[in-house]
Each structure stands twice: as C-alpha cells, then as structure tokens.
Amino acid sequence: MTKTSGYQTWTDLLFAHWRVSANTLQTLLPDGLSVETFDGDGWLGMVPFAMDKVRPWWFPGVPGISWFLETNLRTYVTLPDGRSGVWFFSLDATKRLAVQIARRFWYLPYFDADLSLNRDTSGISYRGQRLGQQDGRYQADMKLQSNPQFSVAEPGTLEYFLLERYVLFARRPDGRYFLGNVHHSPYTFCTPQRVTVHQTLASAIGCPIDPDRQPDHVAFSPGVDVSVDSVMLV
Numbered sequence: 001m002t003k004t005s006g007y008q009t010w011t012d013l014l015f016a017h018w019r020v021s022a023n024t025l026q027t028l029l030p031d032g033l034s035v036e037t038f039d040g041d042g043w044l045g046m047v048p049f050a051m052d053k054v055r056p057w058w059f060p061g062v063p064g065i066s067w068f069l070e071t072n073l074r075t076y077v078t079l080p081d082g083r084s085g086v087w088f089f090s091l092d093a094t095k096r097l098a099v100q101i102a103r104r105f106w107y108l109p110y111f112d113a114d115l116s117l118n119r120d121t122s123g124i125s126y127r128g129q130r131l132g133q134q135d136g137r138y139q140a141d142m143k144l145q146s147n148p149q150f151s152v153a154e155p156g157t158l159e160y161f162l163l164e165r166y167v168l169f170a171r172r173p174d175g176r177y178f179l180g181n182v183h184h185s186p187y188t189f190c191t192p193q194r195v196t197v198h199q200t201l202a203s204a205i206g207c208p209i210d211p212d213r214q215p216d217h218v219a220f221s222p223g224v225d226v227s228v229d230s231v232m233l234v
Contacts (some may be wrong), residue, residue: 004046006054012124012225013044013049014142015189016197016215017162019194020207025075027171028205029087030171036076036084038161044209046201047073048126049223050117051093068095069115071128071138073201077163077169085167087181089205107170107178111126111136123192124220126165130204139197142220148190159219163187175222184224192220 022035025042029035035042036231048071072091078084092113115128123143130136153159168180195218199211202209 002115004145007166008054008227009052009223010184011050011052012119012142013047013160013187013221013223014124014126014164014192014195014221015045015047015217015219015221016140016195017045017217018044018202018209018213019216020075020209025184028089028207029075029077031175032080032177033077033087033159033169036078038158040074043217044202044207045072046138046140046197046199046215047072047074047129048115048138050156068093069117070094071096071113071115071126076165078167081148083167086165087167087169089207090201092128092136106174114141119200120139133204135204136195136201137221138201140195140199142161142192142218143194144220145193148192148220150188150190152186152188158217159189162217164218164220181229182226184226187224189219189223192218 019041020043022042023036025035025044029073050069052067055093068092070091073089074086075089076084077087081106088108091108091110091116094113096112105159113128114131118125123141126140128138153163167181168182170178172178197215198211200211203211
C-alpha cells in the first residue's frame with residue numbers, strides 16, 4: 001500500500017561526499033542491503049540544509065513547527081531485487097517533534113541536535129552538535145563564486161549518482177524495510193568555489209574517515225519543493 005505522507009521544501013543544501021571503500025561501508029549496513037558504487041567506490045555523504053513548509057498532506061504548514069534545520073549522513077544502496085536508494089546512517093534535526101515523528105513513523109535514525117545555518121553575501125556556514133553525544137559534530141564553510149552557474153546533473157555523471165536520489169530505505173524493528181518515494185524536480189546545483197569541513201559524524205557510526213579529511217566532491221543547491229509517499233516492503 002502506498003500513501004502520500006506530506007510536503008516540504010528543502011533549501012540551501014550542501015552535498016559533501018567522501019570516497020569510501022565499498023567493503024568498509026558494507027560492514028556498516030544491515031542485512032539485505034548492498035553498497036552501490038560509482039567508479040568502484042562507495043560514497044559517504046553529509047548533507048546539511050533547511051526544511052521549510054513541512055506538513056502532512058492534509059494540513060497546512062504551521063509557523064514554528066514546519067521549519068527546522070537538518071543534517072544527514074548517508075550512502076547509496078541496492079536491494080536484492082536491484083532497486084537502489086539512500087540509506088541514512090543518521091539524521092540530526094533541531095525540531096524535537098520532527099525527530100520523534102520520524103523515529104516512530106518512518107523508522108529513521110533521527111537525533112536531537114543544535115544546528116545553525118548562517119548566510120552572507122559570499123556563502124554559507126553550517127554548524128552542528130548532536131545533543132548528549134561527544135561525537136556527532138560538524139562545521140562546514142562554503143564560499144560561492146560571485147556569479148555561480150547553476151546546472152542540472154546529466155545521467156551517468158557522478159553528480160547524477162550523488163544528487164538525483166528519489167528513494168529512501170528504512171528498516172523496521174521486525175526486519176522489514178520501509179520505502180519512501182521522494183518527488184521533486186531535478187536539483188539545480190553549482191560547484192562552490194571553496195568548502196572546508198570538519199566533522200565527527202562518520203566516526204560516530206564507525207566509519208574511519210579522519211575528521212579533517214576534506215570531501216572528494218562538493219555541490220550546492222538552492223533547493224527544491226518536495227512531496228513524499230511511502231510503501232512497506234517485506
């Protein structure tokens with residue numbers, strides 16, 4: 001059974017990705033999922049952004065509840081039948097109610113966090129600290145070109161592999177998988193002039209990436225309007 005779960009707008013997305021051995025990532029995945037690779041490697045992504053106008057399909061957005069910041073740590077996987085999607089290792093958010101709802105109804109590993117996103121004329125700075133944990137920190141500073149050129153990813157490119165993802169998987173306590181279908185127009189994105197990152201999100205999940213290792217690929221998108229529906233997989 002498929003149902004529409006809601007609508008939201010994602011803005012100011014920074015996609016920071018590291019090449020990671022597929023074997024390393026595979027040890028961090030639950031049974032039934034396989035790492036999806038590009039150029040022979042797995043990819044671990046950190047994506048900080050803002051969520052706006054978050055609402056279920058049957059109710060308008062509510063000020064103070066429908067806007068918050070989020071940062072997810074993710075990789076790309078396939079099911080045994082070949083379907084591919086996103087697997088989230090963690091999702092940090094500033095809205096406690098959103099965290100509780102996502103954990104209960106979407107079976108996603110959300111955490112309460114103190115996050116900030118500050119924009120100036122040249123770029124954006126992102127900061128985060130997961131509440132109650134020493135790990136789960138990050139800071140990222142992005143500088144844009146003075147006149148950034150935005151484009152849409154072409155199929156077959158690394159940008160398409162990393163950005164154009166429309167399915168997410170989550171695992172229920174009984175071992176069955178939950179599938180979320182994400183609908184939006186293709187991202188418009190640019191390559192920032194400079195991005196510097198320090199993060200311990202990877203070490204928090206047991207992935208051996210040095211906190212000061214810089215991403216192997218970065219992209220920025222101003223955002224998209226999104227709708228989400230869900231279906232249960234056995």
